[in-house]
Amino acid sequence: MEAEANSGSLEDSWAFIQRPGEGCRTVPLAGHVGFDSLPDQLVNKSVSQGFCFNILCVGETGLGKSTLMDTLFNTKFEGEPATHTQPGVQLRSNTYDLQESNVGLKLTIVSTVGFGDQINKEDSYKPIVEFIDAQFEAYLQEELKIRRVLHAYHDSRIHACLYFIAPTGHSLKSLDLVTMKKLDSKVNIIPIIAKSDAISKSELTKFKIKITSELVSNGVQIYQFPTDDESVAEINGTMNAHLPFAVIGSTEELKIGNKMMKARQYPWGTVQVENEAHCDFVKLREMLIRVNMEDLREQTHSRHYELYRRCKLEEMGFQDTDPDSKPFSLQETYEAKRNEFLGELQKKEEEMRQMFVQRVKEKEAELKEAEKELHEKFDRLKKLHQDEKKKLEDKKKSLDDEVNAFKQRKTAAELLQSQSSQAGGSQTLKRDKEKKN
Numbered sequence: 001m002e003a004e005a006n007s008g009s010l011e012d013s014w015a016f017i018q019r020p021g022e023g024c025r026t027v028p029l030a031g032h033v034g035f036d037s038l039p040d041q042l043v044n045k046s047v048s049q050g051f052c053f054n055i056l057c058v059g060e061t062g063l064g065k066s067t068l069m070d071t072l073f074n075t076k077f078e079g080e081p082a083t084h085t086q087p088g089v090q091l092r093s094n095t096y097d098l099q100e101s102n103v104g105l106k107l108t109i110v111s112t113v114g115f116g117d118q119i120n121k122e123d124s125y126k127p128i129v130e131f132i133d134a135q136f137e138a139y140l141q142e143e144l145k146i147r148r149v150l151h152a153y154h155d156s157r158i159h160a161c162l163y164f165i166a167p168t169g170h171s172l173k174s175l176d177l178v179t180m181k182k183l184d185s186k187v188n189i190i191p192i193i194a195k196s197d198a199i200s201k202s203e204l205t206k207f208k209i210k211i212t213s214e215l216v217s218n219g220v221q222i223y224q225f226p227t228d229d230e231s232v233a234e235i236n237g238t239m240n241a242h243l244p245f246a247v248i249g250s251t252e253e254l255k256i257g258n259k260m261m262k263a264r265q266y267p268w269g270t271v272q273v274e275n276e277a278h279c280d281f282v283k284l285r286e287m288l289i290r291v292n293m294e295d296l297r298e299q300t301h302s303r304h305y306e307l308y309r310r311c312k313l314e315e316m317g318f319q320d321t322d323p324d325s326k327p328f329s330l331q332e333t334y335e336a337k338r339n340e341f342l343g344e345l346q347k348k349e350e351e352m353r354q355m356f357v358q359r360v361k362e363k364e365a366e367l368k369e370a371e372k373e374l375h376e377k378f379d380r381l382k383k384l385h386q387d388e389k390k391k392l393e394d395k396k397k398s399l400d401d402e403v404n405a406f407k408q409r410k411t412a413a414e415l416l417q418s419q420s421s422q423a424g425g426s427q428t429l430k431r432d433k434e435k436k437n
């Protein structure tokens, strides 16, 4: 903003309060005020706060993701190579504090682990989408807090997604197309042809054309370097035409001429990573880090996060306007939602109560039925017992009768026996007497 000093009367330099509906009046300043230092203040504040940048590397196992990150940032980040036996796709995230001159950068590198290693690759994109959404959700939750500390918040939203394409020279795999399609509304995708030293120059040109046409025909939106800022419009425009970048990664330094350079050495020659005739590594570094890092951060916030936030808030029932196109206040929405929630809660409570009463009734009936059955059983048993008792008593009685009859018969028999023995005795005496006579 430029202030014109010493032009116009004192009256002209009054700042007028803008009334609603009125245009803003430009007034010249009579002298230096100082707000032209605002951009410097902003820069100083940003530098002291530090910056954060989050890169997501999506690509099959062993495609050179870690090597490229090491080459891009001229350092060695830790990272174990993945095996090809992962049951599913995972994401590995590491955060590093980097310092260049007086600028601090909190860099997060997220890499896919096991991508493309499963026989069924249908759901390979899901963990990546879920990860990106989880970072948006965390930011949204922080934003919605009453006591939010966004300036100190570690923003983990993904600013750039480097999509590693295998250097097949044919076309994109369906896994690549499906994954990029699922990600394109959530993240800035920069497709790159990995290990491009494995592909000849003429094949590479054809491969790039093929990839671009496949992306267009499948409606995959990749990140375009912005051309609205005059200072970078030309270079960004040129670089857009070079996408996808064909890159080579290497942390090995070789002496070429009298200079040490990052290169890969083969029996037939050497590939220089930073030689633009050999690959697009320099273009990628230039575009990703040196020219468009801020735009990537900006786009993430204003486009991708905004879309996530809008969908999420709409899902939660928030709207900017009500059905009559009148502005909808947050309070009204909250109250409407609260009432709706309380109504639902009451309905649920009533349902639960009714269910409880019904269950109690059912249980009561069941218990009554069991009690009745128990009584019946008891009665049956009691009757059985009485019958049994009666039978035994009858049996006892008949046995007693039999015993009595037996006793009587015995007594009679004994009597008879004694009578007969008496009678027998008198006859013997009579016969003895007769013999004597």
Ligand SMILES: Nc1nc2c(ncn2[C@@H]2O[C@H](COP(=O)(O)OP(=O)(O)OP(=O)(O)O)[C@@H](O)[C@H]2O)c(=O)[nH]1
Residues within 6 Å of the ligand: 059, 060, 061, 062, 063, 064, 065, 066, 067, 068, 080, 081, 082, 083, 111, 112, 113, 114, 194, 195, 196, 197, 198, 247, 248, 249, 250, 264
């Ligand atoms: N030819 C060639 N080989 C490369 C290139 N970049 C990396 N490599 C080699 O490829 C192998 C795997 O590289 P990494 O960087 O570990 O690959 P990655 O994608 O991180 O592997 P995971 O993390 O295990 O999925 C290593 O032997 C690298 O030296 C490249 O541009 N060209």
Ligand SMILES: [Mg+2]
Residues within 6 Å of the ligand: 065, 066, 067, 079, 080, 081, 082, 111
């Ligand atoms: Mg790796």
